[in-house]
Amino acid sequence: MxxxxxxxxxxxxxxxxxxxxxxxxxxxxxxxxxxxxxxxxxxxxxxxxxxxxxxxxxxxxxxxxxxxxxSFLAARLRGTLADVERVVAMVEAAGGVSAAVDAVHPPDAEKPVGFVGALRSIRRRVRAVRAALTAIATLLPERFAGVAATLAAFREVLGGDAVLVRLREVAERHLGALPTPLGFRARASG
Ligand SMILES: [Zn+2]
Structure with a gap:
């Protein structure tokens, strides 16, 4: 565990x-x-x-x-929670996963991942963060009831960025029930 x-x-x-x-x-x-x-x-x-x-x-x-x-590391995803947040924020700003691929994984990067690989990796992060934010709103309704499962919405409620790291502390006693990358609950399906 x-x-x-x-x-x-x-x-x-x-x-x-x-x-x-x-x-x-x-x-x-x-x-x-x-x-x-x-x-x-x-x-x-x-x-x-x-x-x-x-x-x-x-x-x-x-x-x-x-x-x-x-506390700064993502659970079951590569890298830090800040890395994950950066990717998902780019997707939200671009208005969709496909539109964000080049920004997240520049084709001229040192180790290009390819379009399909990039798409898959970004989708995983977006899906995981949405699931975690949805779960947080359910587990902590006194603070987050009705807040949309987006970084933008949570950033507005909390004021500022780095919301994933901060939410992990806010929801500390629920980490066993929260899905990764925030919490430690094993994923039911991919
Ligand atoms: Zn023991």
Whole structure:
């Protein structure tokens, strides 16, 4: 399972300081009373941002690993929540996925992904963010009832950008029920 780590570092500092090496898990989420033999299991590599690793523990009683996901990183999508937000914001500004492809993935980029690959990657992000925003409005109706599932609408309510990172903190106790990339709920279907 994944647990949120309110890591105060930027993604660059996280990598240069190898923050995962000093990460501490307060207790086993399955056995808060302790005594389950929780042990550190090292770390695993993230593709993005380059060089980043995620610290991981193992609960022998539950036979499950627990990883601490720094609050700025997307769950189950490459990169940071800021990266995901940038892409979805471009789609909203362009008025659609196809119209945003060249802006998100310039054809003259160092590693071009191709039109079909770009389309697929952008669609995944748009779909995932919409689902997460819809879920947030349902889980926190006192703050977000009636707010459209768009970044623009949530930016207006919260004032300013970086809404994905902020929403993760606002909805912290619901992260287990929230879909990725904000929350940690396993996806039912692609
Ligand atoms: Zn345990």
């Amino acid at each position: 994944q647990v949120l780590w309110k890591c105060p570092l930027t993604d660059e500092r996280y990598v240069t300081q190898r923050a995962w090496e000093g990460a501490i898990l307060d207790g086993c989420p399955f056995h808060p009373e302790g005594g389950c033999g929780l042990e550190k299991l090292g770390s695993y590599r993230r593709v993005e941002p380059p060089g980043a690793r995620i610290p991981r523990w193992w609960c022998p009683k539950r036979r499950e690993s627990i990883s601490l996901l720094p």
